[in-house]
Amino acid sequence: MHESKVAEYVYEIVEETVKEDPDLQNRKITQLIFKLSKPYTVYPDSFCFYFEELIKGTFLEGTNLEFEEFEEDESEKGFFLASIEVEDPE
Amino acid sequence: MKIKVLKNVMLKNNALGADNRWEFKKNSVFVLNMTSSPGAGKTTLIKNSLAEFTDKYKMAIIEGDLYTSRDAEQFTDFDIPIYQINTEGGCHLDAKMIHAAIDDLDLNDLDFILIENVGNLVCPAAFDLGADRMVLVYSITEGEDKPKKYATMFEKADIVVINKMDIAPHLNIDVDKVESEIKEVNPGCKVLRLSADKPETLKEWYEWVRKEIESKSKE
Numbered sequence: 001m002h003e004s005k006v007a008e009y010v011y012e013i014v015e016e017t018v019k020e021d022p023d024l025q026n027r028k029i030t031q032l033i034f035k036l037s038k039p040y041t042v043y044p045d046s047f048c049f050y051f052e053e054l055i056k057g058t059f060l061e062g063t064n065l066e067f068e069e070f071e072e073d074e075s076e077k078g079f080f081l082a083s084i085e086v087e088d089p090e
Numbered sequence: 091m092k093i094k095v096l097k098n099v100m101l102k103n104n105a106l107g108a109d110n111r112w113e114f115k116k117n118s119v120f121v122l123n124m125t126s127s128p129g130a131g132k133t134t135l136i137k138n139s140l141a142e143f144t145d146k147y148k149m150a151i152i153e154g155d156l157y158t159s160r161d162a163e164q165f166t167d168f169d170i171p172i173y174q175i176n177t178e179g180g181c182h183l184d185a186k187m188i189h190a191a192i193d194d195l196d197l198n199d200l201d202f203i204l205i206e207n208v209g210n211l212v213c214p215a216a217f218d219l220g221a222d223r224m225v226l227v228y229s230i231t232e233g234e235d236k237p238k239k240y241a242t243m244f245e246k247a248d249i250v251v252i253n254k255m256d257i258a259p260h261l262n263i264d265v266d267k268v269e270s271e272i273k274e275v276n277p278g279c280k281v282l283r284l285s286a287d288k289p290e291t292l293k294e295w296y297e298w299v300r301k302e303i304e305s306k307s308k309e
Contacts, residue, residue, distance in 0.1 A: 010099055
């Protein structure tokens, strides 16, 4: 249930990242890719439920959400926004 | 086109948690984050801890509750600051809420703060509040199997207090098995057995708290 708060954090991070990166500006974001480690503190199904509700009517509406697990030899632990995919320039 | 970000989402909370920790350290205040399922006995343990410690340390309570101030009302006999947080349905406290509490409390005039988190055996694990130690109060009536089912909470806890031991003989439950499951999930975790409403069973708990406060004040 805390995923509703986590959804807000992700929205803020995407907004901040777009602001800082000219490559992301004025381009449609098509996909957000998350990486997470076990044991999960954020559950993808629950996160998607809240996030999809949150982004209705915003610049992120319709964005696809993908989840990958960190490999065992990767040092990161937790729930990360790994990358943002945008439409290629025409 | 794919743009790499690799940002830890929980840093949104945990960076603020680190700020809180720094504020507590600067003012030499020891802080416990008290967590558990609803009804496991946090409030009773806190109430008896206040009776034990308010004449020794300058204390305050940060009280998390979904909607009510029922728990905080149980502490009004003690002449200490009580900061009430109502999460309005939210299932956990986060670092921002504690940050607001810090602004309201005079940390310079405190030695020891107890934070009573929202009763929940999942969500509070994800949110660093900046407390020195996380306490998990576990009622023996919750069964033998929960440490592995709710592993994240047990993994994050510094101490698990197995509560309501006075009724354990009436239950079909193996307390040693509960304790070994906890140790499997979190080998470094301290485990105590007590009955929060029986002050005579709380000596080890008080001793642990006292040592923790003293080791912090020496830092």
